[in-house]
Amino acid sequence: MLVDTAPPAAETRRTPRFGFLRSWDTAIILALVASIIVASMTVSGFATSRNVGFLLIDVIPVLLLALPMTLIIVTGEIDLSVASIAGFVSCVFGALWNSGMPMETIIPLCIVLGAVSGALNGFLVSVVGLPSLAVTIGTLALYRGLAFVVLGDQAVTSFPRAITTGLQAKIGSTGIPVWILPVILLVIIFGVALHFTGFGRSLFAIGYSVDAARFSGIGVARTKFWLFVISGTVAALVGVWWTLRYGSARGDNATGLELSVIAAVLLGGVSIFGGKGTLPGVIAGVGLLAILRNALQLASVPEDTLSMLTGGLLILAVVAPNAITWIRSLSRKASTT
Amino acid sequence: MTTLTLQRQPSMAWLGTLTRSREFSVFLALVILIAVTVAANPRFLSGQSIKDLLLNSSILVILAVGQAIVIVTKNVDLSVGSVLGLTAFATGKIFIALPDLPVIAMLVIGIAFGAVLGAINGALIAVAKVPALVVTLGTLYIFRGVDFAWAQGQQISPSDLPADFLALGAGTLLGFPYLALIALAVVMAFGLYLKNLRSGREFYAIGSDVQAARLYGIRVGRKVFSAFAISGALAGLAGVIYAAKYGNLDATAGQGLELNVVAAAVVGGVAIAGGVGTVYGAALGALLLTTITSALPVLGVSPFWQRAMIGVLILASIVLDRYLALRTERRLRGHDSHAG
Numbered sequence: 001m002l003v004d005t006a007p008p009a010a011e012t013r014r015t016p017r018f019g020f021l022r023s024w025d026t027a028i029i030l031a032l033v034a035s036i037i038v039a040s041m042t043v044s045g046f047a048t049s050r051n052v053g054f055l056l057i058d059v060i061p062v063l064l065l066a067l068p069m070t071l072i073i074v075t076g077e078i079d080l081s082v083a084s085i086a087g088f089v090s091c092v093f094g095a096l097w098n099s100g101m102p103m104e105t106i107i108p109l110c111i112v113l114g115a116v117s118g119a120l121n122g123f124l125v126s127v128v129g130l131p132s133l134a135v136t137i138g139t140l141a142l143y144r145g146l147a148f149v150v151l152g153d154q155a156v157t158s159f160p161r162a163i164t165t166g167l168q169a170k171i172g173s174t175g176i177p178v179w180i181l182p183v184i185l186l187v188i189i190f191g192v193a194l195h196f197t198g199f200g201r202s203l204f205a206i207g208y209s210v211d212a213a214r215f216s217g218i219g220v221a222r223t224k225f226w227l228f229v230i231s232g233t234v235a236a237l238v239g240v241w242w243t244l245r246y247g248s249a250r251g252d253n254a255t256g257l258e259l260s261v262i263a264a265v266l267l268g269g270v271s272i273f274g275g276k277g278t279l280p281g282v283i284a285g286v287g288l289l290a291i292l293r294n295a296l297q298l299a300s301v302p303e304d305t306l307s308m309l310t311g312g313l314l315i316l317a318v319v320a321p322n323a324i325t326w327i328r329s330l331s332r333k334a335s336t337t
Numbered sequence: 338m339t340t341l342t343l344q345r346q347p348s349m350a351w352l353g354t355l356t357r358s359r360e361f362s363v364f365l366a367l368v369i370l371i372a373v374t375v376a377a378n379p380r381f382l383s384g385q386s387i388k389d390l391l392l393n394s395s396i397l398v399i400l401a402v403g404q405a406i407v408i409v410t411k412n413v414d415l416s417v418g419s420v421l422g423l424t425a426f427a428t429g430k431i432f433i434a435l436p437d438l439p440v441i442a443m444l445v446i447g448i449a450f451g452a453v454l455g456a457i458n459g460a461l462i463a464v465a466k467v468p469a470l471v472v473t474l475g476t477l478y479i480f481r482g483v484d485f486a487w488a489q490g491q492q493i494s495p496s497d498l499p500a501d502f503l504a505l506g507a508g509t510l511l512g513f514p515y516l517a518l519i520a521l522a523v524v525m526a527f528g529l530y531l532k533n534l535r536s537g538r539e540f541y542a543i544g545s546d547v548q549a550a551r552l553y554g555i556r557v558g559r560k561v562f563s564a565f566a567i568s569g570a571l572a573g574l575a576g577v578i579y580a581a582k583y584g585n586l587d588a589t590a591g592q593g594l595e596l597n598v599v600a601a602a603v604v605g606g607v608a609i610a611g612g613v614g615t616v617y618g619a620a621l622g623a624l625l626l627t628t629i630t631s632a633l634p635v636l637g638v639s640p641f642w643q644r645a646m647i648g649v650l651i652l653a654s655i656v657l658d659r660y661l662a663l664r665t666e667r668r669l670r671g672h673d674s675h676a677g
Binding site: 078124128133134135138139140141142143144149152153251259262263267272273302303304305307308309310312314315317319322323 | 474479481486610639645647652
């Protein structure tokens with residue numbers, strides 16, 4: 001049975017550029033380009049350096065979290081706890097700052113805290129062998145709860161203005177925020193790791209078939225463990241970023257952000273079952289959601305329409321591939337008869 | 338030896354089964370929690386606070402029953418909070434338009450409305466064969482968006498609602514709140530249905546092994562569709578009850594509730610991997626979560642610990658499930674080697 005199914009499986013995996021999902025990525029990238037063009041022409045104030053600066057700064061948290069999320073979903077797992085880790089880290093950041101600790105000590109501590117939080121997810125998923133959906137629903141509640149335990153309903157806002165406004169510094173007069181550069185560097189690192197290394201291929205292998213991956217010598221448990229550690233670490237970066245960007249450490253920082261991240265990743269063509277997806281597609285998914293949101297906000301479309309749009313696009317992203325396969329099979333039937 | 342076991346079984350077996358069951362351990366946790374809290378403050382077990390506890394848990398219990406049925410089929414319904422919110426707001430709007438509508442008719446309308454929303458989930462999942470997690474994440478946004486668009490920042494206050502409807506939210510029958518009685522009826526009805534009817538058992542068959550269920554002749558798509566319709570209908574019922582209980586309604590009703598609902602089912606022993614669990618367990622899980630909420634202040638613990646404790650409970654439950662599953666597997670293997 002295994003021998004029978006293996007060859008075609010390997011074949012479809014090795015030639016994704018001819019598969020449907022490749023063209024889904026292309027479709028999303030085209031949709032992104034189209035939305036930029038249409039928004040620039042029809043929405044006044046969209047194609048200004050000021051707005052582009054806002055847009056790029058606002059997209060940073062989702063973009064960062066989407067990177068490890070893509071890797072995790074490619075292996076067939078999920079991490080729902082990222083926004084809670086960011087909120088938890090934000091509160092610890094605020095509490096430590098209140099206690100008078102210098103920023104240079106707090107930030108590394110916060111990143112370690114994120115890594116440890118992710119390691120708990122990773123331990124429960126890979127060592128204990130629990131489903132990541134259940135584990136991270138649990139830690140979503142746990143870390144968000146700990147965020148409130150640390151700061152209660154207080155907010156820490158006494159961060160130096162030099163830092164909070166410094167985060168919005170622009171490159172010359174371009175309107176492009178300076179901090180998008182290290183983020184782009186991270187995007188490239190994740191992209192190379194996923195698509196051009198053995199590590200990346202092993203992630204697709206795990207998502208495609210855990211048993212096959214194990215037989216071919218991939219340390220499935222170890223790989224998954226480290227992915228959750230990476231995810232927690234990036235979530236900590238987002239927590240620090242969020243705190244300084246908004247100049248406020250609060251228990252409800254980044255609440256619900258995991259949904260936007262997952263929506264963007266799935267819209268970008270990553271299969272929730274694992275094994276399929278590309279990082280360029282995900283970046284396009286993140287960009288498309290951000291641009292639609294921004295353009296519609298500028299056009300004073302109400303917030304509720306935006307949330308319906310996010311939900312609708314998410315469902316479209318999962319329904320469309322099946323619908324198209326179905327239509328193709330119908331037309332194939334029609335042409336053979 | 339065989340005769341001995343046979344003789345002892347009728348008298349003791351039910352006790353063994355009972356104490357080994359997951360529902361029992363949740364029940365025990367609940368009893369211990371209540372005992373500790375009562376030791377700290379005896380008034381925790383007064384008639385009024387029991388009534389409050391039952392009243393506060395009834396909405397979560399009803400939602401957890403629907404969620405349990407969905408999770409048993411190896412799916413998940415994240416849209417329940419939004420369905421509740423939309424139905425609650427619709428309830429207010431309908432009463433403003435038709436103030437003389439009988440309460441029972443409103444309950445029926447709410448259930449039907451929720452069932453339609455659940456059917457949208459079910460159709461997308463069963464017909465388009467896409468994962469429930471993504472679909473209900475999408476409809477979570479969409480239903481909430483519709484709710485906000487409809488409400489336009491408008492708020493419905495208790496004075497907009499008929500008095501006999503508000504009485505449903507606050508009233509009691511022989512000392513029991515109506516809402517708790519409705520929740521109890523839902524739990525009993527679905528408990529009996531899932532356990533005793535063939536149609537109810539089929540949900541478990543799908544969750545345990547879809548292929549086997551299909552080979553056995555179960556129409557999986559239709560069954561999954563009905564699980565979501567049931568979950569939606571119960572969320573609709575919960576929405577009407579929410580309106581009766583709180584009276585003040587805006588578009589944020591039930592926001593974020595899905596986490597507590599999934600938590601209640603998981604803590605109550607409904608395995609997220611499907612095929613295992615009962616609605617009784619889910620209801621007990623809901624009761625446990627609600628009791629923790631009201632016990633924390635009594636125990637002098639900051640209420641900010643509540644969510645963290647829910648998280649710990651979820652993690653503890655799934656670790657326990659995993660441990661029990663491994664133990665059963667080992668035991669079955671042991672028997673196999675004896676047979677062979």
